[in-house]
Amino acid sequence: MIPRYSRPDMVAIWSPASKFRIWYEIEAHACDAQAKLGVIPAESAAAVWKAKDVEFDVARIDEIEAVTKHDVIAFLTHLAEIIGEKEARFVHQGMTSSDVLDTTFNVQLVRAADILLADLDDLLAALKRRAIEHKDTVRIGRSHGIHAEPTTMGLTFARFYAEMDRNRTRLRAARAEVATGAISGAVGTFANIDPAVEEHVCEQMGLTPEPISTQVIPRDRHAAFFATLGVIGSSIENIATEVRHMQRTEVLEAEEFFSKGQKGSSAMPHKRNPVLSENLTGLARLVRMAVVPAMENVTLWHERDISHSSVERNIGPDTTVTLDFALARLTGMIDKLVIYPDNMLANMNKFRGLVMSQRVLLALTQAGVSREDSYKLVQRNAMKVWEQGADFKTELLADPEVTAALSPAEIEEKFDIGYHTKHVDTIFARVFGAD
Numbered sequence: 001m002i003p004r005y006s007r008p009d010m011v012a013i014w015s016p017a018s019k020f021r022i023w024y025e026i027e028a029h030a031c032d033a034q035a036k037l038g039v040i041p042a043e044s045a046a047a048v049w050k051a052k053d054v055e056f057d058v059a060r061i062d063e064i065e066a067v068t069k070h071d072v073i074a075f076l077t078h079l080a081e082i083i084g085e086k087e088a089r090f091v092h093q094g095m096t097s098s099d100v101l102d103t104t105f106n107v108q109l110v111r112a113a114d115i116l117l118a119d120l121d122d123l124l125a126a127l128k129r130r131a132i133e134h135k136d137t138v139r140i141g142r143s144h145g146i147h148a149e150p151t152t153m154g155l156t157f158a159r160f161y162a163e164m165d166r167n168r169t170r171l172r173a174a175r176a177e178v179a180t181g182a183i184s185g186a187v188g189t190f191a192n193i194d195p196a197v198e199e200h201v202c203e204q205m206g207l208t209p210e211p212i213s214t215q216v217i218p219r220d221r222h223a224a225f226f227a228t229l230g231v232i233g234s235s236i237e238n239i240a241t242e243v244r245h246m247q248r249t250e251v252l253e254a255e256e257f258f259s260k261g262q263k264g265s266s267a268m269p270h271k272r273n274p275v276l277s278e279n280l281t282g283l284a285r286l287v288r289m290a291v292v293p294a295m296e297n298v299t300l301w302h303e304r305d306i307s308h309s310s311v312e313r314n315i316g317p318d319t320t321v322t323l324d325f326a327l328a329r330l331t332g333m334i335d336k337l338v339i340y341p342d343n344m345l346a347n348m349n350k351f352r353g354l355v356m357s358q359r360v361l362l363a364l365t366q367a368g369v370s371r372e373d374s375y376k377l378v379q380r381n382a383m384k385v386w387e388q389g390a391d392f393k394t395e396l397l398a399d400p401e402v403t404a405a406l407s408p409a410e411i412e413e414k415f416d417i418g419y420h421t422k423h424v425d426t427i428f429a430r431v432f433g434a435d
Helices: 008-013 016-036 042-051 058-068 071-083 097-133 153-178 195-205 220-247 275-288 291-296 307-336 341-348 354-366 371-388 392-397 408-413 417-421 424-432
Strands: 138-143 146-152
Touching: 008 097, 008 307, 016 042, 016 058, 016 071, 016 097, 016 195, 042 071, 058 071, 071 097, 097 153, 097 195, 097 220, 097 307, 097 424, 138 153, 138 341, 138 417, 146 153, 146 341, 146 354, 146 417, 153 220, 153 424, 220 275, 220 291, 220 307, 275 307, 291 307, 354 371, 354 392, 354 408, 371 392, 392 408
Parallel strands: none
Antiparallel strands: 138 146
């Protein structure tokens, strides 16, 4: 991913230096286990650790790979240059390249997941704070983009909090599922390496042994991981789309923070555009872009092929780096989002009480009018508001068929906004807990 949409901690996980460091640790831990089993000399295993403080020469490894056309062999050759040919002959004993590559990839995904989980914690904290701040800030709820009934801005934030909290649960599960390692040798039979080596390496690398790995770790685990990232991306877009809607000139119930010196348009000095939420919409598309290739990687020929390799070299870093950046950007946007309660109230009252139509409908049915007739009575008065700009309550009070069933006081009572917010505390307790 380009630097514009990258943050250093996530980028570092996928750097060549980090990758080669993980490769080295896997090989060194495997040598320790092999020595404990008596397969290789203990002094040879100890000699491998001579490179523990060495910064591997990425350019030199690339130079060797240009000849060998094999990245793992190139690394092992460079390692031999550091620790000596005599001791290096025991490195990679009984292992195959996938043991190193797949285990490393999962280590990287686990580390990336930890950063993303921390990102989600920050976002959840921002959403919760804004939800509590605007728990009672009334705004109109919309369905199909049309005024429906009153809700609150706090409930909007709480809804997004609950969605992201589910995503956190999903990501924790995806992290656990992908946190496996395999040191099982060619076609995964352990013919040339003891399963104890795998157990030791996985323990040292913070993984669990893959129950059955053929020559590669099964890619359904990775499909689930990237699918989870895709869902998180969709949730980001869900929030971003709401902000984009609220910032529309005709709505203007909220807007992204506009800093001093910021410019909205090269041509129109008056513009204040929702650039962050629009950017997040685009980044979400990039995150979801990895889902289908990850699914297609599940199908491999026999015990192994490398059709998945080129895909993962791209989607591993690009997707996690992009999502990390997007979550951080969304957190900042939510944290500074400017809310306009007066505009929310003005928008809700734009059609002069029309949003209370369901209360009147239900009251008429409770007063003995059939539902079909009740609907007709309410709708014919509602249409005067839509088409003529009339006041809904005034029209109802002037309709003899309505007043035959409901008294003026009963009609008046149906326009109490508090009726629609009486269970906000109950919903908040469900989302955030009793406290």
